[in-house]
Amino acid sequence: MFLQFLFISSAILTLACTVAVLVTKNLMHSCVFLLGTLVGMAGLYATLGADFVAVTQIMVYMGGVVILMLFAVMLTGGKDFVSRAQNLLGLPASMGNKWTYSMGIFVGVVFILTNVKLLSSIIKTTPTKTIGNDFPSTVTQLGHLLVKDHVLAFEISSVLLLGALVGAAIIARPRKQN
Amino acid sequence: MNQTVVSYLAQYEFFDFLVAIFKNNQSLLSFLIYLIFALLIVGMCATIGGLGTYAERKISADIQARIGPNRVGPYGLLQFLADGVKMIIKEDIMPATADKMLFYLAPLLCLTGVFATLAVLPFAGGFIMTDLNVGIFYLVAISSLVGVGVFLGGYASNSKWSMLGGMRGASQIISYEIPVTISILAITLLAGGMGFGTIVSNQGGLPHQWFMFHNPFAFLATFVYFVGALAETNRAPFDLPEAESELVSGYHTEYTGMRFGFFALAEYIEVFVVCGVATALFLGGYNIPGLDIDILPLQAIQFTIFMTKTLLLYYVVIWIRWTFPRLRVDQLMSICWKYLTPIAIFNLVGCAIWMVAFNGKSIAELVFGSH
Amino acid sequence: MLPAQFDGLMPVVIFMALAVLLFLGGHFLSVLLAPKKPSELKSTPYECGEQPVGSAWSMFNVRFYVVGLIFIIFDVESVLMFPVASIFKELNEMGQGGYALIIFLSFISVLIEGIAYCWRKGDLDWVKSFQHSLKKETK
Numbered sequence: 065m066f067l068q069f070l071f072i073s074s075a076i077l078t079l080a081c082t083v084a085v086l087v088t089k090n091l092m093h094s095c096v097f098l099l100g101t102l103v104g105m106a107g108l109y110a111t112l113g114a115d116f117v118a119v120t121q122i123m124v125y126m127g128g129v130v131i132l133m134l135f136a137v138m139l140t141g142g143k144d145f146v147s148r149a150q151n152l153l154g155l156p157a158s159m160g161n162k163w164t165y166s167m168g169i170f171v172g173v174v175f176i177l178t179n180v181k182l183l184s185s186i187i188k189t190t191p192t193k194t195i196g197n198d199f200p201s202t203v204t205q206l207g208h209l210l211v212k213d214h215v216l217a218f219e220i221s222s223v224l225l226l227g228a229l230v231g232a233a234i235i236a237r238p239r240k241q242n
Numbered sequence: 243m244n245q246t247v248v249s250y251l252a253q254y255e256f257f258d259f260l261v262a263i264f265k266n267n268q269s270l271l272s273f274l275i276y277l278i279f280a281l282l283i284v285g286m287c288a289t290i291g292g293l294g295t296y297a298e299r300k301i302s303a304d305i306q307a308r309i310g311p312n313r314v315g316p317y318g319l320l321q322f323l324a325d326g327v328k329m330i331i332k333e334d335i336m337p338a339t340a341d342k343m344l345f346y347l348a349p350l351l352c353l354t355g356v357f358a359t360l361a362v363l364p365f366a367g368g369f370i371m372t373d374l375n376v377g378i379f380y381l382v383a384i385s386s387l388v389g390v391g392v393f394l395g396g397y398a399s400n401s402k403w404s405m406l407g408g409m410r411g412a413s414q415i416i417s418y419e420i421p422v423t424i425s426i427l428a429i430t431l432l433a434g435g436m437g438f439g440t441i442v443s444n445q446g447g448l449p450h451q452w453f454m455f456h457n458p459f460a461f462l463a464t465f466v467y468f469v470g471a472l473a474e475t476n477r478a479p480f481d482l483p484e485a486e487s488e489l490v491s492g493y494h495t496e497y498t499g500m501r502f503g504f505f506a507l508a509e510y511i512e513v514f515v516v517c518g519v520a521t522a523l524f525l526g527g528y529n530i531p532g533l534d535i536d537i538l539p540l541q542a543i544q545f546t547i548f549m550t551k552t553l554l555l556y557y558v559v560i561w562i563r564w565t566f567p568r569l570r571v572d573q574l575m576s577i578c579w580k581y582l583t584p585i586a587i588f589n590l591v592g593c594a595i596w597m598v599a600f601n602g603k604s605i606a607e608l609v610f611g612s613h
Numbered sequence: 614m615l616p617a618q619f620d621g622l623m624p625v626v627i628f629m630a631l632a633v634l635l636f637l638g639g640h641f642l643s644v645l646l647a648p649k650k651p652s653e654l655k656s657t658p659y660e661c662g663e664q665p666v667g668s669a670w671s672m673f674n675v676r677f678y679v680v681g682l683i684f685i686i687f688d689v690e691s692v693l694m695f696p697v698a699s700i701f702k703e704l705n706e707m708g709q710g711g712y713a714l715i716i717f718l719s720f721i722s723v724l725i726e727g728i729a730y731c732w733r734k735g736d737l738d739w740v741k742s743f744q745h746s747l748k749k750e751t752k
Binding site: 246247273279280331332333335336338339350353354356357358360361372380397399400401402403404409412416417419420423424427430432434496499500504572574575576580583584591594595597598601602 | 622623624625627628629631632633635636639640642643644646647648649650653655656657658659660661665668670671677680681683684687688691694695698699700701702705706710711713714717718721724725728732737738739
Binding site: 065066090092093096099115116119120122123126127128130131134135138202203 | 269273341343344347374375376379380382383384386387389390393394397409412413416419435436
C-alpha cells in the first residue's frame with residue numbers, strides 16, 4: 065500500500081521534473097527541476113529496498129552535483145538563456161538540426177523496440193518475493209562484498225577518485241596571465 | 243528489519259486491541275501512529291525553535307548586561323508567539339526583478355531538509371520515528387537540501403547582498419560537510435553500524451562509556467564535528483552568509499513576513515537537530531546510567547536525559563555566537579580544508595588503528611579492566 | 614505481534630509532507646491576514662537606499678566551482694567508506710581486524726595523497742591570485 069504510493073509519487077516526480085528540465089528555457093530552473101528528478105530517483109531506489117543506494121543518490125547528486133551545477137551556471141552569470149537562432153521546434157539551434165533529430169528519433173524507436181522485446185521475457189517471470197515489508201539492511205552486505213569479493217575494485221576506485229581530484233584541480237586552476 | 247515507533251508499540255498488548263479496531267488494516271493504523279508522533283515531534287521542535295529565538299535574545303542580553311525581552315508573558319516567554327503573529331500579518335514583498343518560482347521554493351527546500359532529519363533523531367529508546375539502517379548517513383545527506391535552499395534564496399532575490407550571501411552559504415555548507423562526515427565515519431567505525439539505535443546502544447549512561455571518551459581520537463572528533471556543525475548551520479562565528487554588518491542580512495535580505503519566518507524556523511530547528519546528533523553520537527544519547535532497558539515509564543527519564551544534553555549543547559551554541567568574532571571568508575575556508583579535514587582524517591585513521599590494536603576496548607575498559 | 618505491513622520509510626515521507634503543509638498553511642494565513650499595498654519603491658532590491666545598478670546575476674569567481682569539485686570527490690570517497698566502516702567492528706570481532714585495517718588504510722592513504730596534492734598546489738587557498746603575485750614579487 066505505502067510502497068505503491070511511494071513508487072507512484074516518485075515516478076510522477078521523476079517524469080514530471082525530467083520533462084520540465086527539457087522544456088524550461090531558464091538554465092537555473094532546469095537545474096532545480098533536475099533536483100526533483102534526482103530526488104524521485106532516490107525514492108524509486110528506496111522502493112526497491114536499496115536503502116544505501118537511495119541515500120547515496122541524495123548525498124552525491126542532490127548535495128553535490130546539483131550545487132556544482134548551480135555554481136557552474138553562476139560562472140556564466142546565471143541570466144536567462146537567450147537563444148538567437150532557433151530550429152523547427154523552437155529549441156536553440158545548438159541542440160541540433162533536422163538530421164540530428166531524425167537520427168535521434170530513429171535510434172530511440174530501435175532502442176524502445178529492443179527494450180520491449182527484452183523486457184517482455186523478463187516480465188513473464190514475476191518476482192515472488194515482495195520487498196519492503198521486511199526491509200533487510202543492504203549496508204552490511206555491501207560492506208562484506210567491498211572488503212572480500214570486490215576488494216580490488218574498492219581500492220582501484222580510490223585511485224580513480226584521486227585521478228578525478230587531480231584532474232578537477234588542474235582544469236579549474238587559473239591560467240597564468242603571461 | 244529496522245525498528246520504528248510502530249514496531250516498538252507492537253510489543254505491547256494494547257496494540258492488538260488497536261489492530262482489532264482497525265479491522266486489520268495495518269497500513270492505515272501505522273500511518274496514523276506515525277502521523278500522531280510526527281505531529282508531536284514537529285510541534286515540539288517548532289516550540290523549541292521558537293523558544294530558541296527567545297533564549298538567543300535573553301542569553302545575549304545576559305552576556306551584554308542588558309535585560310532582553312520581558313514584556314510578552316512571564317519573563318517575556320511568549321515573545322516567540324508574538325514574533326510569529328507579527329510575521330504572519332506583515333506584508334509579503336517580492337522584488338520586481340526576482341525569480342518568482344525559485345523565490346517561493348527556497349524556504350520550502352530549507353524547511354523540508356530540516357524536517358526530514360527529524361525522522362531519525364533518537365529521543366528515547368523505542369521513541370525514534372524510524373531507526374533506518376543508514377540513519378546518520380541519511381541525516382547528513384538529506385540536510386544538504388538546506389544548502390540548495392540557501393543558494394536559491396540568495397539567487398532568486400536578485401539582490402547583490404543576497405547573491406553574495408547565497409554563494410558564500412552554499413560553498414560554506416558543502417565545505418564543512420567533509421569534516422563532519424569524516425568525524426561521523428569514525429563513530430560509525432566504533433559503533434559498528436550507521437543506525438542511531440546501534441550507535442546509542444553501543445554507549446552507556448556514564449561519561450566513561452560515551453564515545454567522546456572512548457579514545458583520544460574520538461575525543462578530537464567530537465570537537466571537529468561540533469565546529470563543522472556550527473558552520474553548517476550558519477551560526478556565528480561562521481555566520482558569513484548572513485553577516486549583518488557586511489551583507490545586510492545575507493541570503494534572506496529580500497525575504498519578508500512568513501517566508502523569512504520559515505528560514506528562521508528552519509535554522510533554529512537545524513541547530514536543535516545538530517545538537518541532538520552530537521548528543522546521540524558522542525555524549526551517550528538517551529542512556530540512563532546503569533540501566534539499559536526500554537520500558538514505558540523509564541522512557542520519560544531517557545527523554546529527559548536526551549533533551550537535557552541537547553539543550554545544554556544548544557546553550558553552548560548560543561554562548562559561542564555571542565562570544566567569538568566573525569571569521570573572514572579565506573580564514574573560513576582554510577579552517578575547513580587545512581585544519582578540520584586533515585584532523586578529521588587523522589581521527590579516522592587513529593580510531594581504525596585503535597579498534598584493531600585494543601580490540602575495540604575504550605580507555606576506561608583498558609584502565610579499569612571492565613565496564 | 615508485528616504488523617504485517619509497516620514501512621520504515623513512511624515517517625520520512627510524512628515529515629516532508631508536513632513541511633510542505635506547514636509552508637502552504639503559513640502562506641495561506643499570510644494571504645488572508647497580511648496587508649497588500651504594493652509600490653514601486655518596495656519592490657526594488659534593497660541596496661541601502663541607493664538605486665540598484667544592473668542585475669545581481671553577474672559572473673562569479675571560479676573558486677566556488679573549485680570548492681564544489683573537490684567536495685564531490687571527497688563526498689564519493691566518504692560514501693564508499695561508509696559500508697566498510699559499518700562492518701569494521703564485526704570483522705574485528707571475527708579476527709579479521711588486521712586485514713580490514715590494511716584495506717581501510719590503503720583506501721584512506723590515497724585520499725590523503727589527494728588532499729596533500731591540492732594543498733601543495735594551492736588549490737585549497739581561497740585568495741589565489743593575491744598569494745601568487747606575492748610569491749612572484751618575493752622571487
